[in-house]
Structures are given as structure tokens and as C-alpha cells.
Amino acid sequence: MIELAAASASSTASRSDFFARWADHDTWDEWSPDMDWVRLDSPATLGATGTLKPTGGPKVRFIISAFEPGREYSDMSTFPGARLVFQHLVEATPFGSDLTVRVTVDGPLARLWASILGKGFSQSAPEDLARLIALVEHAGD
Numbered sequence: 001m002i003e004l005a006a007a008s009a010s011s012t013a014s015r016s017d018f019f020a021r022w023a024d025h026d027t028w029d030e031w032s033p034d035m036d037w038v039r040l041d042s043p044a045t046l047g048a049t050g051t052l053k054p055t056g057g058p059k060v061r062f063i064i065s066a067f068e069p070g071r072e073y074s075d076m077s078t079f080p081g082a083r084l085v086f087q088h089l090v091e092a093t094p095f096g097s098d099l100t101v102r103v104t105v106d107g108p109l110a111r112l113w114a115s116i117l118g119k120g121f122s123q124s125a126p127e128d129l130a131r132l133i134a135l136v137e138h139a140g141d
Contacts, residue, residue: 001106002114005121007129012096013136015070021136022073022088025050031132034124081109084117099133101125 011018021027025038033055040050046067053059065085066074074087082105089100103121105113 001104002110003104004118005103005125007126008100010098011133015090015092015097017136018090019070032128082107082113101129
């Protein structure tokens with residue numbers, strides 16, 4: 001497995017608030033501006049499939065590969081010879097939540113896909129996490 005990006009941060013908001021945002025695919029473009037849109041084929045749950053459209057890129061099919069309310073939301077896209085996973089984790093703390101985002105690629109052609117896909121993730125992962133935290137923390141303002 002090759003890690004393309006990782007980011008961690010803390011927030012005063014609850015972990016359920018973050019999980020709700022991850023599960024609400026219609027609002028992903030609010031915290032991930034590199035995303036034109038995300039559509040699910042059925043309600044958000046483990047195994048649900050959908051399509052996303054990155055800005056300037058082709059449509060990509062994905063599956064929700066982890067769905068543990070208040071703990072983890074991950075999705076996976078497959079490419080010939082590789083799997084790309086976006087993992088979002090949240091843990092409760094006495095002051096709110098600790099969040100971690102990881103972008104990984106694995107499979108026999110992981111190195112090839114890492115060289116094609118991986119360049120922007122190291123910058124976008126921490127920026128998207130910061131935007132998500134700002135949106136969640138200021139949702140009631």
C-alpha cells in the first residue's frame with residue numbers, strides 16, 4: 001500500500017457532526033472544491049455505490065468501503081490493477097474530536113496509479129480537512 005496523503009486535526013465539534021457531513025454526499029463540494037459533484041445510487045451505507053466527478057477529471061465510480069457512524073467513513077475506487085481509498089476517521093476527545101484523513105492506493109499497479117493520481121492529494125487532503133472543520137464548527141452561526 002502506498003500512502004498518497006494524510007492529514008490530522010482537532011475540532012471542538014462532535015464526531016457525529018463530522019460523520020453526518022461525510023455521509024451527506026450532496027455537500028462534499030462545500031469542503032472539497034476539487035469535486036464538481038458526488039451522487040449515490042442508494043442511501044449512504046456500507047456497500048453503497050456512486051459516481052463522483054473531480055474538477056477537470058473523468059467521472060469515477062466508487063463504493064462505500066467503511067461506514068461506522070461516529071467513527072469511520074471510507075470510500076474506494078478501482079482502477080485497472082489498483083484500488084484508491086479515501087479513509088476518514090474521527091475519535092471523540094474531552095474537547096470535541098480528533099480527525100484523520102488518509103488517501104492510499106494498493107494493488108499490483110499501485111506505483112503507476114500513485115504517479116498518475118497522487119500529486120495533488122498531499123496538498124488537498126489537509127486543505128479539505130481544514131475546510132470541513134470550519135464548516136462543521138460554524139454550522140450553527
